Amino acid sequence: MLAAAVALATSLPSLAVAAPPTPTPGQAAFRDLYRELVETDTSVATGSCTALAEKIAARFKAAGFADSQLTPFTVKEFPLDGGLVVTVPGSAKGAKPMLLLGHIDVVNARREDWQRDPYKFIEEGGYFYGRGSSDMKVLDAIWIDTLIRFKAEGFVPKRTIKLALTCGEESGARMNGAQWLAENKPDLIAAEYALNEGGGGDTDGKGKLISQTMQIGEKSNRSFELMTTNPGGHSSIPVDDNAIYQLADAVEKVRTFRFPVRFNDTTRAYFRKAGAQRGDDLGRAMIRLADNPADKDAETLVSSDRSFNSMLRTTCVATMLEAGHAVNALPQRAKAVINCRIIPGEDQDTTRAALAQAIGDPKVAVTLVGRLRPIAVVPPLDLKIMAPAEKLVAQYFPGVPLIPTMSTGATDATYLAPVGIPTYGVPGPWGDPDGNGTHGLNERHSVQSAYVARDFLHDLVKAYASQM
Incomplete structure (x- = not known):
């Protein structure tokens, strides 16, 4: 798996314009999951996070997850803003849990403004198009896919892995799921640290990957x-x-x-x-x-x-x-x-x-x-977070540095710091200098990035989950 992913990653220039190879069965399953996430409208104006959370829960059940491992949540005042927490128990009693965090809501999109239907998952010219394809349903799909793969592989982590999929990060107009969990169900998401959006790779816009970053702090x-x-x-x-x-x-x-x-x-x-x-x-x-x-x-x-x-x-x-x-x-x-x-x-x-x-x-x-998030707290530059990531970046992306960075935007990490969960934005998926249409028109994500990051983050989560 690693050898194939490295070969795909190091051939960036040609794949930026050439048709991608036929997906493997695992990639095809991931693509279908990714498609369902993008094609389920979760915008605050016209969509429902609750509907998508229910679809995701059904996938976990089909993969063999017990009902006790799945905790759907919503509040009666905001029935469309639900989410889901998934728990994979660890084998080592002394190992603290880790949390995977992802928001499943997206910025509003109007069909008349887009070249393609924003809620249709379209592959074209080496990119997947659709609202949320970059922010952040590609990472949501990877988190879900990773836990399902662990189940199929029979992998039992040392530390418990938790996945929180929430609504309201993009607008917070009704509620913010990460904030609600932190304030109302802190034990459900309690963890030594969390992995989130905010890091990732940067290209030169011509198909060459020039860096990978780990987000450590934000404004x-x-x-x-x-x-x-x-x-x-x-x-x-x-x-x-x-x-x-x-x-x-x-x-x-x-x-x-x-x-x-x-x-x-x-x-x-x-x-x-x-x-x-x-x-x-x-x-x-x-x-x-x-x-x-x-x-x-x-x-x-x-x-x-x-x-x-x-x-x-x-x-x-x-x-x-x-x-x-x-x-x-x-x-x-x-x-x-x-x-x-x-x-x-x-x-x-x-x-x-x-x-x-x-x-x-x-x-x-x-x-x-306006809306007030907690003031961001910079997590520690922790060797046990950085070292496994540096090792895998060197394997998957030879010659590409992993650089700690601070996000100039804001994420749901701000809600986790007050309950003692330092949060890191992971490397892996990469974007272009133009921002890939995130929050704008014709949002897209590289096909190659999605498939390589899927394997990279599977291995990274496994490395963290194997730590004591």
Whole structure:
């Protein structure tokens, strides 16, 4: 199995454009599972996570799992937002459980906007197309497939393996399943650590895999409303004291404000290792900045890359505007939403204070708004997590480094930290520089990535599950 997967992984350039080989029986079964996940609409607008959780439970029962191993859950207020917890008992009493985490909901998709039906699983040009094909039903399918394969192989893990498939990560408009489990059923998901989305591989966009990453930590998501008010009046008698102008001045100050560089163990290791891998001026600047955060020349160069800039610091950006009440009236109110991704070590209070100071106008109200996740906690850079992954990356992807990274987005890992479960985003599936349409139109995932990552993560979960 490993030899075949390595051969597939190391032939990336040709497979990016050529037709993939005929799937093996195991790959065909995985493909059918993946298809069912994608073709079951689980968006908050038109879908049902509960329906998909029921289908997944049926697959586990068909594979020989006992009812006692399957715990479906939902709440009566949100009957469409159900999920499923699966438990595979371990043989060693002293070994703590591990948790596999996956959200089965997806971002809304409208058929009229897509080139293909977003809820049809379509294979074309070396990619699987469909909403959720990358985020994150490919990983959901791998988690499910891995446990079913373990059952067929007769593999008995030393540590108990738990799988939590939840709803609400993408919108949280009704409920978040990971949050609900952490707050209401913490014993059901209790684990020494969890494996989640957030890591993975990166290609050069031309079929070459250039790195694999393990997510160790993420930024926190907070939004602030800037609001200005004014008595207003008739637009035929304008004055300089205008709520829109005042808000525009504040937004401009937010645009030009830059939070300071703030490294942690994960990001420092990332910039050193990724910089060395590049070998160009930007790479050398990444290393210099990791060694000396006060190096302004290095900071300027590294910050010119939008992804690297976001990993270096807290970032805040205007995302929504609303102002005025009539075309012929001076505005009485103007509002802007500023979305901030807060780096570990800072929080909503320090971020709000920094924004208020940068704006420098006490008449501009800065208020925390929107959905509040817990502030992200960086898990330890643990050798027993990294070592097995590094070994398998070297076997499956020769010459490709495994680099610890911090996600600039947010995942359900934030809900697990408060109940003592450090969470890591696994390597394996890879994506292209354009993001593969995640959260956008025509979402896709590489056929080759899905099949190779299936075997890679099967072996990685087995390695972790065999630890004491």
